[in-house]
Amino acid sequence: MSELDSSVAERVTVVRRERAKPHVGVRLIGDRIFNVTTFSLALSILLLLAGLAIALIYDSFPAIRQFGLHFLVSTDWDPVNEQYGALPFIYGTFVSSFIALIVAVPLSLGVALCLSEMAPDWLGHRLGFLVDLLAAIPSVVYGLWAVFVMGPWLRDHVEPLLAKWFGFLPFFQGPKVAVGMLSAGMILAIMIIPYISSVCTDVFRVVPQSQREAALALGATKWEMVKTAVIPYGMTGVIGAIIVGLGRALGETIAVAMVIGNSAEISASLFKPAATLASVIANEFAEATSDMYVAALIELGLVLLIMCVALNVVARALVLGVQQRRYREMGR
């Protein structure tokens, strides 16, 4: 009986296998083609990033060989005499981004706290939507607005006040013009606020309600609750958000190129024209005549790329580090 059963079962499996064979084969080929295709598309992202770095290094190589590390510390930017140095632009990039952060971070935190702690849900989401709209406006439109509206307003109303109150500082001395470091920093601040505040709002919204209630139960006022429960809980996210904003500010091109005035000079005065890495590339690349000029501009792009990638890596390491520490604490 059992012998019969097993032999029948054997025959059935054999028949099945025979029938199934071509089908299974086709199926495997289909899967294999699909897997190889999606794999190579995914790989192309890695290649894109690698290609980006290689292309920039290759095309800036004449300048790298000619000027070496001196390129990074030289303040000469003289296309006529073929002398190129990146320091004025590195300085301009950092200072304009720093102004942007000083203005944008407190405002963004205010917005995020208002949306997550103050506003009722229906209002919070609508306001958040409006703030997000700020991120949708193209940077050339911000630039246009900054050139014709914000720049003149800063010159006529803000810069005289700054000069009057803080004129003893070297930052607020000199002629008041519509284009310059301050204008660039202000338009950058407006442009990065939505990025910082939307991440912070999300971070504060996921703070567990129990944390807030615990603080309130201990007698904290609303602000004390925010200070002791909400902000510390979301600190990692807040730092991440600030780094995202900084990355945006460092690389923002067109709006800055339109209002910063494009002068390769390092000056303490924030009223004076300056230039950033991105703005000088935008303004001079298409008109660069000699090969060395183009190579030097591409090297500026390389410096900018390295700064942004490094920022990204640091942000990741920071977030990972804090997460791991939190896991360890939870384990204990």
Add this chain to the structure above:
Amino acid sequence: MAAAASFLRGETSYRIRKFKSDGMMAITVGATILTLIPLFLVLGYLLFKGFSSLNWAFFTHMPAPVGEKGGGMANAIVGTLEVVGIAALIGVPIGVGAGLYLAANRASQFTNWIRFSADVLMGVPSIVIGIFAYAIVVRPFGGFSALSGSVALAAMMVPLVTRTTEEMVLLVPPELREASLALGVPNWRTTLSVVARTALAGITTGVILAIARVAGETAPLLFTAFGNRFWSTSLFHPINTLTVQVYTYAISPFPDWQRQAWAGAVVLTGIILALELGVRWMTGGAAKAPR
């Protein structure tokens, strides 16, 4: 007596704390209002200056020669559609395919590397992407071209589309996939006609948001698509785009060109906000582009 005094002291210190708390929370409201002022100012000026500068000639005429009044941006509107359209043709398949791969192979080290590269690419400044397109397309082909502009925009779209595709596919319940596999449907068909199909609305949203994002880009087009005062739809010649034209006119010294820059800006912003708001309206406000 002493008890009453300390009680009173407690009361005042609570009042101070409450006062401080209310003050700080009022400041957050003030910050929100202050943040929204530029938004309303920008939109207000766009409507006010832009619409008063718009006319039919803007949509139907070519840019006027230097110094002459009038003219429009007909070639720039067509150019933007062409450059962005071709960028989407290049970038969307790569992004969707890569996103499917990332979602299907969650745990591998390779996947982590791809995800990391996509995140880094998202953080690369657009002007650097422009230099890249210049290096790999403009130089070898020997001149500025519409194609090189599309390549630059496509390179910006790929990581955006990849990450949204991955996120949307991960939202599909695994039971759907398992059910399809259990019925004997091969893996590739399951992925395409069950998983990707279910996530299609989300992926489309991501694609539209990515298109809206790159349509407003100027920096990567400055020395790739370059700009063109004449009519051109050829892939291998310089082509005009709205963003570059607005930029050129905005920094020009001629009042009539500056007027047209406002007109161009209102059309550009209109297109982009229509895409973003349309997508949000369709998805009930849930859509958000990765940044």
